[in-house]
Amino acid sequence: MIRTADRLQTVEEYYFSKKLREVRGLIAEGKPIINMGIGSPDLAPSEEVLTAIKDSVTEAGAHQYQSYQGLPALRQAIADFYASKFKVIADPNTEILPLMGSKEGIMHISMAFLNAGDEVLIPNPGYPTYTSVTKLVGGVPKQYDLNAENGWFPDLETLQQQDLSKVKLMWVSYPHMPTGASGNQDQLKRLIQFAKDNGILLVNDNPYSFVLNEEPSSILAFDGAKEVALELNSLSKTFNMAGWRVGMVLGNAEHINAILKVKSNMDSGMFYGIQKGAIAALKSGEDWYRALDKVYQKRKALMLQLADKLNCTYDKNAVGMFIWAKLPHGASDSEDFIDNVLYEKNIFIAPGTIFGSNGEGYIRFSLCVKEEKIKEALERF
Numbered sequence: 001m002i003r004t005a006d007r008l009q010t011v012e013e014y015y016f017s018k019k020l021r022e023v024r025g026l027i028a029e030g031k032p033i034i035n036m037g038i039g040s041p042d043l044a045p046s047e048e049v050l051t052a053i054k055d056s057v058t059e060a061g062a063h064q065y066q067s068y069q070g071l072p073a074l075r076q077a078i079a080d081f082y083a084s085k086f087k088v089i090a091d092p093n094t095e096i097l098p099l100m101g102s103k104e105g106i107m108h109i110s111m112a113f114l115n116a117g118d119e120v121l122i123p124n125p126g127y128p129t130y131t132s133v134t135k136l137v138g139g140v141p142k143q144y145d146l147n148a149e150n151g152w153f154p155d156l157e158t159l160q161q162q163d164l165s166k167v168k169l170m171w172v173s174y175p176h177m178p179t180g181a182s183g184n185q186d187q188l189k190r191l192i193q194f195a196k197d198n199g200i201l202l203v204n205d206n207p208y209s210f211v212l213n214e215e216p217s218s219i220l221a222f223d224g225a226k227e228v229a230l231e232l233n234s235l236s237k238t239f240n241m242a243g244w245r246v247g248m249v250l251g252n253a254e255h256i257n258a259i260l261k262v263k264s265n266m267d268s269g270m271f272y273g274i275q276k277g278a279i280a281a282l283k284s285g286e287d288w289y290r291a292l293d294k295v296y297q298k299r300k301a302l303m304l305q306l307a308d309k310l311n312c313t314y315d316k317n318a319v320g321m322f323i324w325a326k327l328p329h330g331a332s333d334s335e336d337f338i339d340n341v342l343y344e345k346n347i348f349i350a351p352g353t354i355f356g357s358n359g360e361g362y363i364r365f366s367l368c369v370k371e372e373k374i375k376e377a378l379e380r381f
Helices: 006-010 015-028 047-056 072-086 102-113 128-136 156-160 185-198 253-263 272-282 286-309 334-345 371-379
Strands: 096-099 119-124 140-145 167-172 201-205 229-234 247-250 322-326 362-366
Touching (some): 047 272, 072 096, 072 247, 072 272, 096 102, 096 253, 102 167, 102 201, 102 229, 102 247, 102 253, 119 128, 128 140, 156 185, 167 185, 247 253, 286 322, 286 362
Parallel strands (some): 119 140, 119 167, 167 201
Antiparallel strands (some): 096 247, 322 362
């Protein structure tokens, strides 16, 4: 019998992978399931993006292997985007690396900087992949608490009192997933200083800045940030290109070169047409962002009505494409709560526990659901 690698014993199958099999099974049985659990944009990219990829497939060399670093024009488009939207100046030749999705970037970064036994500060609640990737590369997850009372921001004073001598890397995500909390300038500056004081590589995972957020920000916008910080970003949410798998990481040349060493051994470059589509997306005008927010604003208003029907409470000022809602008084088990809604009302909502123990008592609604489906869900109550 061939045994799997020991590292697989440290992780489990992704919750959504398992739960969606159950949801698909219910659909196959004829259940009218409305899926509000997944943050996969259901809207289309712009016509300019679609035209760019269509036109590109007949260009000479389009179907050959591409550079591990991406097209120079794509790196320049990322640099221009960051300069325009975040006031961040990054050298397109040395400080920007396109990725085949920012999720893959989490693995690239971890493999580039972590040795076995290195500790990693991971938000609780937060994106589950931070923990699973840390374990897969032999690192040790060290969770730090986030809670509503502290605005879903780490208590850096309490963290500073802990033994951080083995901590190599710290994951943050502002705007925060799943809660929608957005770190202010003072908070982001404090994170940078904390990283400098403790010799920690700080990574901000930043794919939600342009969904229902009036003040997009980058951790790299602050003086000295590149010394200790990287930023991941993605076209998935902002440009409705989740399945295209286009992401990016920005930081200083030394850090980017280390990630490139890993990446160049794991893929053979991004398809030319996808890169051309990404360039078109990054050049989108303000009308694109306003139109996107208009859709999500309407959906959010309806989804908050659904949260009200369930007697949940929430922060209506949270940003991003999710609603993070606290269960009604007397309810404490998130998974039981969402299962009751699934089986009784044929509506799937994500339980907060998949994002960490501090997600217990919360559920998460995705705004990647058409208005008519949200209205249908409301009628079921």
